[in-house]
Amino acid sequence: MSIPAQNNESIPSRGDLPHTKTSARLDKFVTKIGEYSSWLWVITIGFILYSVISRYLFGQGSVMLEEIQWHLAGAAWLIGLSYTLVDNEHVRVDVLHERLSRRTQAWIEVFGITLLLLPFLFISLNEMIPYVYSSYEQGEVSISPNGLPYRWLIKLFLPLAIVLLIIASFSRLLRVIALLSNKKGKN
Template structure:
């Protein structure tokens, strides 16, 4: 969660600086624009597992408030095992060749004079997918509230 906070704060400051530089002084700073884009990518990718861990995901069920807690826990477990884990596993598998190529050439910014290290930013996506899978497994394996775990 700390990385998300840092990325969000940096993104806010960077965008403010970009706007002031562009409209106040008529100049641009490609490195700062790349840094803002990198911070945004990290913020979005790493917010997924944090949101899941804090229970902030969106529920589609409109009648869930009337259902027993045991049903909701079971429905969450089924959804995590059937949907979340396979989808994020597929994301890792599908993105891996592009990520490997990006690392092999040490891919940098698409802008001339921009920041290097785009391959590091691209790494955030499969890392976030892996963390989301781990968080989903942790939720499935977590003992039900009120049960004695001894």
């Protein structure tokens, strides 16, 4: 039983898509934020280690420490979404996609971004802004005893992540359109 050869003409990685001036600036912006926010994972691991050591060696658990852990992990994950889109490292189901021509893949990406991803992100942003504002107005705090105050701060990462995804999606769209308009991309 032989495995069919993969189409090596798939949508290229970050370095293979042509840049426009705008997409280069947008990608640089999202990449810098992604690089800086990757430190949230180091901080999260530090809180996890401190919490585990405190709980198991000294018998002192803390609800606040546990909430900080999952809030930081959630924030890092949300910000990382746009970073992975810029680097073309996001998860895809390429069973059929990989067998298509590069041009067809690019057209699918254009339609996917414009008809599915961007509308979804704008609707989500429209819902998240009032959600965060309501939390801020109410002075929302954790329902757990000794939990975190200022719940709106963690909720602020939702619209921030969506804005970054919109920027990364728009940049990706510009790059795919540049590929389609380039004669080399028309095979």
